[in-house]
Amino acid sequence: DTAVSQTPKYLVTQMGNDKSIKCEQNLGHDTMYWYKQDSKKFLKIMFSYNNKELIINETVPNRFSPKSPDKAHLNLHINSLELGDSAVYFCASSPETSGKETQYFGPGTRLLVL
Amino acid sequence: DAKTTQPTSMDCAEGRAANLPCNHSTISGNEYVYWYRQIHSQGPQYIIHGLKNNETNEMASLIITEDRKSSTLILPHATLRDTAVYYCIVRVAGYSTLTFGKGTMLLVSP
Numbered sequence: 401d402t403a404v405s406q407t408p409k410y411l412v413t414q415m416g417n418d419k420s421i422k423c424e425q426n427l428g429h430d431t432m433y434w435y436k437q438d439s440k441k442f443l444k445i446m447f448s449y450n451n452k453e454l455i456i457n458e459t460v461p462n463r464f465s466p467k468s469p470d471k472a473h474l475n476l477h478i479n480s481l482e483l484g485d486s487a488v489y490f491c492a493s494s495p496e497t498s499g500k501e502t503q504y505f506g507p508g509t510r511l512l513v514l
Numbered sequence: 515d516a517k518t519t520q521p522t523s524m525d526c527a528e529g530r531a532a533n534l535p536c537n538h539s540t541i542s543g544n545e546y547v548y549w550y551r552q553i554h555s556q557g558p559q560y561i562i563h564g565l566k567n568n569e570t571n572e573m574a575s576l577i578i579t580e581d582r583k584s585s586t587l588i589l590p591h592a593t594l595r596d597t598a599v600y601y602c603i604v605r606v607a608g609y610s611t612l613t614f615g616k617g618t619m620l621l622v623s624p
Contacts, residue, residue: 404557433611441599443558443614456611490557502548503612505557 423491
């Protein structure tokens with residue numbers, strides 16, 4: 401009955417590789433997000449999609465490309481991984497974008513770039 | 515979004531009430547106060563939110579001062595599982611993302 405799920409939970413890879421992280425929500429929400437939590441534990445928004453359309457794109461390198469095949473999925477593809485990409489990546493979803501609704505977070509994907 | 519100020523850490527004895535303060539002196543009239551928490555190695559979890567009235571749910575109570583410049587999250591009977599980082603977030607209505615600060619690390623001890 402997991403509401404927001406992410407795969408994989410752990411990802412260890414070499415610098416320069418390309419990898420993808422998947423996110424799925426079964427809550428019927430219209431909006432999905434990707435957040436990054438760095439080693440200092442700051443949690444920052446990266447992207448937001450509403451009904452498969454990109455609505456927020458913070459200053460993230462273009463090596464990061466989100467893709468939303470349908471409303472329930474928001475995947476994150478990262479090209480040419482760098483050491484600084486090591487972090488925990490959280491997916492989240494919410495019913496709409498009014499700003500009043502709550503967000504539901506996934507368990508996170510721990511990415512380590514060697 | 516308006517910025518918030520929270521203590522870096524707090525301690526609480528198990529079974530006692532935990533009162534977590536948050537200052538948001540530059541809050542605007544259309545901004546809500548949200549509280550989330552993050553238990554170690556888990557994703558953030560929504561707790562409660564409010565605009566100007568005090569709110570209560572099964573997890574906690576939120577007390578917002580009349581001038582809305584500060585608020586307090588109250589966990590009435592803290593348990594060991596409430597040990598987490600608690601984030602107070604002020605959010606503009608109509609803007610969907612959350613901006614997380616450093617939060618307060620609450621340690622509940624036996």
